[in-house]
Amino acid sequence: xxxxxxxxxxxxxxxxxxxxxxxxxxxxxxxxxxxxxxxxxxxxxxxxxxxxxxxxxxxxxxxxxxxxxxxxxxxxxxxxxxx
Numbered sequence: 479x480x481x482x483x484x485x486x487x488x489x490x491x492x493x494x495x496x497x498x499x500x501x502x503x504x505x506x507x508x509x510x511x512x513x514x515x516x517x518x519x520x521x522x523x524x525x526x527x528x529x530x531x532x533x534x535x536x537x538x539x540x541x542x543x544x545x546x547x548x549x550x551x552x553x554x555x556x557x558x559x560x561x
Contacts, residue, residue: 479550480508482540483519513559520550 480502488495498512508516523542551561 479520479542479546480516483516486519487515507557508554508559510559513554513557514561517551517554517559517561520547523547 484495484499484502487498494512498508501512502508520542524544524547525541554561
């Protein structure tokens with residue numbers, strides 16, 4: 479999920495996305511503010527909610543499930559971040 483988020487973040491703020499990428503690649507961790515941005519992003523991107531196309535969001539790209547969101551939140555909490 480992190481590479482997908484970084485790719486999208488780079489479209490809005492390439493410098494911030496590159497700094498987050500370096501931190502993640504060098505240490506396997508994200509700074510607190512960046513971790514919260516990832517948590518918010520994955521929550522907003524949940525597309526597999528059980529709704530049909532008329533009721534739920536449709537986004538290009540991979541489907542992100544509630545389980546994916548929970549896995550990212552669990553990973554962030556495991557690193558000591560508040561999510």
